[in-house]
Amino acid sequence: MQLKVAEGIISSLRPWKNTLPEGPILEVGCGTGFLTEQLIGEFPQKEMLITDAADGMLSFCRERLTENDLLTERIQFSTLDVDTATIEENQYSLIVSNFAPQWFKDTALGLEKLSQMLKPGGLLLCAFPGNHSFEQWYKYCLALGLPYTANALPDVEEVVIKLSMGPVQVDYYENDIFQNFDHSLDFFRHLKAIGASTNTSGKKLSAKQLKLLTNYWDEQQSEGIKVKWHVVYIAAKKDG
Numbered sequence: 001m002q003l004k005v006a007e008g009i010i011s012s013l014r015p016w017k018n019t020l021p022e023g024p025i026l027e028v029g030c031g032t033g034f035l036t037e038q039l040i041g042e043f044p045q046k047e048m049l050i051t052d053a054a055d056g057m058l059s060f061c062r063e064r065l066t067e068n069d070l071l072t073e074r075i076q077f078s079t080l081d082v083d084t085a086t087i088e089e090n091q092y093s094l095i096v097s098n099f100a101p102q103w104f105k106d107t108a109l110g111l112e113k114l115s116q117m118l119k120p121g122g123l124l125l126c127a128f129p130g131n132h133s134f135e136q137w138y139k140y141c142l143a144l145g146l147p148y149t150a151n152a153l154p155d156v157e158e159v160v161i162k163l164s165m166g167p168v169q170v171d172y173y174e175n176d177i178f179q180n181f182d183h184s185l186d187f188f189r190h191l192k193a194i195g196a197s198t199n200t201s202g203k204k205l206s207a208k209q210l211k212l213l214t215n216y217w218d219e220q221q222s223e224g225i226k227v228k229w230h231v232v233y234i235a236a237k238k239d240g
Contacts (some may be wrong), residue, residue: 006098020049021119023092026114032064040065041084057195058078096126099129108163124168172232187225
């Protein structure tokens with residue numbers, strides 16, 4: 001999923017490439033490095049600052065780049081928590097983030113903060129799962145009277161409206177991507193494997209409730225399950 005979305009970000013970026021000002025690139029939330037690798041391929045001569053809130057992910061990304069012979073002196077790494085970061089205005093020609101803005105305390109405010117770090121004419125390009133993701137999960141919890149324990153995801157209209165109040169021109173589009181699993185429990189294991197299982201909702205299922213949910217979900221979709229990700233892509237161009 002993250003690889004597919006990273007490819008979508010790069011496709012969205014290409015029409016903007018020749019409009020970017022001079023200056024380094026900032027990646028926010030590098031994760032396992034899917035987007036990082038593709039950025040290096042698109043901008044082999046650009047200086048880049050690769051960041052993540054987790055030191056472990058930075059180390060993983062660095063090792064991945066080293067193994068693939070992509071690490072150069074133009075690429076630097078640093079820990080960055082957008083919620084607490086100090087704004088450095090007019091620093092970057094391009095800021096990108098793949099499946100990280102949903103972890104900001106307030107997605108719209110976090111993106112607005114990042115937009116201030118753009119040089120005039122710079123571009124903020126990001127993707128995140130929106131609030132229409134996981135409709136089947138919600139539907140089956142409702143049917144069973146169980147707590148819906150998914151984290152709250154950003155409302156795209158709210159994010160776009162708030163971000164548009166700053167000195168940026170905002171474009172966005174939405175895309176539903178479906179992911180297939182043999183069983184619903186495989187989906188929950190996948191969330192854990194990609195680091196997306198940290199619960200911020202304050203709700204939790206007991207082992208008995210989880211078994212009830214997964215059994216019911218599997219019964220409703222007997223030939224494997226299909227999970228909907230509502231993916232939001234945002235491009236915010238700073239006024240020149």
